[in-house]
Amino acid sequence: MLTNKRLILAHFWLAFIVFGAALVLGAWQMFVRSPLNAWHFNPEFYYRSVTAHGSAMGYVFPTLVAMGFGYAITESALEKPLIGRRWAWAGFFLVAIGAVVAMIPVSLGLASVLYTFYPPMVGNPFYYIGVVMVVVGSWIWVALMSINMAIWKRENPDKPVPLAMFANVAGSYLWGWTAVGAALEIIFQILPVALGLRSTIDAGLARVFFSWTLHAIVYFWLIPTYIAYYTIFPRAIGGRLYSDAMARISFILFVVVAMPIGVHHLFADPQVGAGFKFMHSVFTGLVALPTLLTVFTICASAEIASRLRGGHGAFGWITALPWQNPIMLATALSLVMLGFGGAGGLINMSYQLDASIHNTQWITGHFHLIFGGAIVIMYFAIAYDLWPHLTGRALESFGLMRTQLWLWFIGMIVTTFPWHYVGILGMPRRMAFYDYANPAISPQAFSVVMSAVGGFILLLSGALFLTVLIRGQWADNSEAGSYRFAIPLHMPARIPAALNSFGLWLALMIGLTVVNYGYPIAQLMVLKETNVPAVYVGAGR
Amino acid sequence: MTAEADHGIGEAVAARVERRWATLSIVIVGLLVGMATYIGIHQATMPQGHVETADPATLHLSGEFVESNLGSAVEADGSVTVRAIGQQYSFTPQCVVVPSDTPVKLRATSADVVHGLLIEGTNINTMLVPGYVSDLPVRFKAPGDHVMPCQEFCGIGHQGMWGKVKVVDKPAFAKLAAAKRRLTCVD
Numbered sequence: 110m111l112t113n114k115r116l117i118l119a120h121f122w123l124a125f126i127v128f129g130a131a132l133v134l135g136a137w138q139m140f141v142r143s144p145l146n147a148w149h150f151n152p153e154f155y156y157r158s159v160t161a162h163g164s165a166m167g168y169v170f171p172t173l174v175a176m177g178f179g180y181a182i183t184e185s186a187l188e189k190p191l192i193g194r195r196w197a198w199a200g201f202f203l204v205a206i207g208a209v210v211a212m213i214p215v216s217l218g219l220a221s222v223l224y225t226f227y228p229p230m231v232g233n234p235f236y237y238i239g240v241v242m243v244v245v246g247s248w249i250w251v252a253l254m255s256i257n258m259a260i261w262k263r264e265n266p267d268k269p270v271p272l273a274m275f276a277n278v279a280g281s282y283l284w285g286w287t288a289v290g291a292a293l294e295i296i297f298q299i300l301p302v303a304l305g306l307r308s309t310i311d312a313g314l315a316r317v318f319f320s321w322t323l324h325a326i327v328y329f330w331l332i333p334t335y336i337a338y339y340t341i342f343p344r345a346i347g348g349r350l351y352s353d354a355m356a357r358i359s360f361i362l363f364v365v366v367a368m369p370i371g372v373h374h375l376f377a378d379p380q381v382g383a384g385f386k387f388m389h390s391v392f393t394g395l396v397a398l399p400t401l402l403t404v405f406t407i408c409a410s411a412e413i414a415s416r417l418r419g420g421h422g423a424f425g426w427i428t429a430l431p432w433q434n435p436i437m438l439a440t441a442l443s444l445v446m447l448g449f450g451g452a453g454g455l456i457n458m459s460y461q462l463d464a465s466i467h468n469t470q471w472i473t474g475h476f477h478l479i480f481g482g483a484i485v486i487m488y489f490a491i492a493y494d495l496w497p498h499l500t501g502r503a504l505e506s507f508g509l510m511r512t513q514l515w516l517w518f519i520g521m522i523v524t525t526f527p528w529h530y531v532g533i534l535g536m537p538r539r540m541a542f543y544d545y546a547n548p549a550i551s552p553q554a555f556s557v558v559m560s561a562v563g564g565f566i567l568l569l570s571g572a573l574f575l576t577v578l579i580r581g582q583w584a585d586n587s588e589a590g591s592y593r594f595a596i597p598l599h600m601p602a603r604i605p606a607a608l609n610s611f612g613l614w615l616a617l618m619i620g621l622t623v624v625n626y627g628y629p630i631a632q633l634m635v636l637k638e639t640n641v642p643a644v645y646v647g648a649g650r
Numbered sequence: 651m652t653a654e655a656d657h658g659i660g661e662a663v664a665a666r667v668e669r670r671w672a673t674l675s676i677v678i679v680g681l682l683v684g685m686a687t688y689i690g691i692h693q694a695t696m697p698q699g700h701v702e703t704a705d706p707a708t709l710h711l712s713g714e715f716v717e718s719n720l721g722s723a724v725e726a727d728g729s730v731t732v733r734a735i736g737q738q739y740s741f742t743p744q745c746v747v748v749p750s751d752t753p754v755k756l757r758a759t760s761a762d763v764v765h766g767l768l769i770e771g772t773n774i775n776t777m778l779v780p781g782y783v784s785d786l787p788v789r790f791k792a793p794g795d796h797v798m799p800c801q802e803f804c805g806i807g808h809q810g811m812w813g814k815v816k817v818v819d820k821p822a823f824a825k826l827a828a829a830k831r832r833l834t835c836v837d
Contacts, residue, residue: 153806223803229780230763230805312764313779352668376697377766377775379759379782383697387690394683401675405668459686460697465773468766468801535770537801540809549770549797599661632701639781641706644738644763646805 110591112190113180114499116197120177121492121499123205124170125575128485131165132571134158139524139564143557144545152541156221159539161212163224166481168243169208171330174488175284176200176250178333179277181495183254185592186271187261193253200253203246211239219647223539225323226291226299228315231643234303237295244288251285254278269604272356273340273594279360280332282611283325286618287368290321302643309640313380314633320371321626328367328396330480334487335359338407338440341494343595345436348414351406353597357608359399359406365617366395369625376460377467380639381629386460388625393458400451404444411440413598435510439490442518446482450475453529471532473539474525481567482521486514489574496581497589504581509573516570524563527556702783704759709735715759721832722748729753730823736765736778736800739807743834745814749823750793759783766802769815777802790817
């Protein structure tokens with residue numbers, strides 16, 4: 110029962126418009142830094158573009174998808190209208206206005222600091238204010254998800270919270286808490302300097318705060334994808350979800366162990382000691398668990414669907430899956446990319462192996478494969494699945510959808526595999542261009558061209574995706590029925606309170622963050638001599 | 651057998667298979683963490699133990715990072731200490747010379763914004779954060795030349811920040827070291 114269709118559509122459309130614009134920038138970056146571009150250009154444009162691409166793809170696009178999908182889940186899983194509709198619109202406009210406020214100084218070249226901020230470089234204050242507005246807008250969503258679940262539980266004391274809503278609320282709590290790290294960094298460290306109230310800043314402390322956000326934000330991006338795996342995919346291919354309880358455990362594990370691991374981004378940094386780096390490395394290993402559990406459950410769910418369709422044999426059932434179905438295809442391609450990206454992640458989690466690839470193109474390849482690949486391809490699937498229910502018009506171009514999904518998969522592999530390779534060779538990331546005439550760098554030139562070709566394929570796929578949605582707006586009216594989620598194979602007779610509420614898990618989330626971050630943060634706050642002069646960036650400074 | 655009993659058996663099987671997989675997952679993760687721990691302890695490849703500071707505003711005035719002290723220094727025990735700083739958009743020294751097959755201690759910091767350095771063809775890789783000293787033990791197996799790019803975005807000249815490392819064999823390095831207190835390959 111979707112009543113606030115305009116609200117949900119507004120979130121998705123803005124998300125995909127931002128995505129399209131950032132995708133164009135990404136493809137341009139791939140081209141200018143490659144040997145295909147023989148012309149000199151102003152490197153500042155490159156860093157301006159990276160700042161816009163990263164901020165749009167990292168902060169605005171996935172946040173809007175999570176919010177829009179979250180409202181859709183609330184109304185359809187709880188089977189009642191969203192409580193707090195006006196607040197939801199306020200959150201939407203905060204995100205939209207914040208995105209514009211942030212992008213103006215970036216476009217003018219006044220805040221080319223990249224989306225990771227990296228003080229002591231400090232840009233125009235409106236860039237940071239815009240980012241804070243985006244985050245505050247999303248916090249309204251966090252509060253609304255929590256309130257809607259609490260009221261529904263009071264009205265339905267004997268029923269378990271539907272899995273989709275439980276996972277959605279898990280994602281919102283995860284985001285609410287992980288955004289605190291970057292918020293502290295911006296509000297207490299960067300903004301006072303950007304506004305001219307202070308002239309020094311502790312760059313090491315800022316990096317520690319940012320790492321608190323930087324890793325778990327990936328799980329915030331991931332949660333809508335996992336919700337789609339568990340609650341859309343089995344239904345869409347005509348099967349059942351293998352296990353409801355294991356799904357809840359996976360989402361709970363994300364909430365608990367996604368935060369106290371961010372220092373693995375700082376393995377090569379001097380401001381955190383070896384002990385805490387080790388702690389965070391171990392916890393990073395733990396966060397692989399929910400993904401391993403998910404891969405099993407989703408593959409088992411696919412097998413159920415296949416056998417219901419007459420599939421047989423130890424592996425023969427794979428051929429009996431409904432491969433014509435875009436949701437089937439998207440999920441399979443997503444899992445393949447998750448497998449490669451996850452394997453890369455397990456390499457990154459150890460200090461010893463990380464030293465070989467830290468801040469090389471390997472890292473760029475890794476997170477594009479996980480986020481741009483495994484996660485975003487499921488955002489497409491969510492849109493394809495949900496669209497007819499939002500617009501009341503059928504999406505009929507299945508062939509175009511499959512082409513789009515295949516192109517996205519191929520483009521992502523062609524982009525990221527060469528990136529991984531040159532990363533192992535030691536090619537640093539985030540450079541506007543390379544001296545391919547240098548004999549030490551020239552062997553990497555071919556791989557950079559390959560990556561650029563992949564970027565163009567991705568651009569084509571993105572254009573096809575928007576085409577499918579736009580064509581859908583002009584299709585004939587058709588009644589899509591109520592929006593439903595997958596049913597578990599064995600409906601549990603009752604669900605333990607621990608798998609139906611968050612109190613204990615939130616306490617653990619906050620407690621573990623304090624244990625793993627408390628000392629490193631306190632130590633750096635006590636060290637006064639590490640406040641260093643800010644370096645202002647941007648034209649005219 | 652009734653349908654309900656059938657359902658109960660199916661559920662038990664499903665739960666058992668699931669538990670096996672969960673156990674296997676835990677074993678996999680435990681193994682990986684164990685491997686990293688073992689290598690860390692037995693091959694001493696662990697990050698620097700504690701936090702050291704250096705004020706970028708006075709680096710050039712006093713302390714170990716004054717310009718005359720940068721470069722490679724031979725210690726009493728025969729090991730070598732390399733001191734370097736990164737600044738927008740170069741390293742000092744821009745070319746580091748070190749002996750092969752010798753314990754080398756690399757100590758570096760930043761004079762302005764966050765930089766990093768990695769030495770291609772090796773696993774030497776560290777951040778340079780202003781206010782803090784990076785300290786890592788390294789060892790070069792064989793003579794040869796390596797490029798040493800800055801690996802962290804440090805401003806609009808970042809793409810031009812490439813240093814060099816020249817690894818020479820031990821006798822050649824000893825000859826160089828006899829003539830000068832601090833060695834680089836730029837002079």
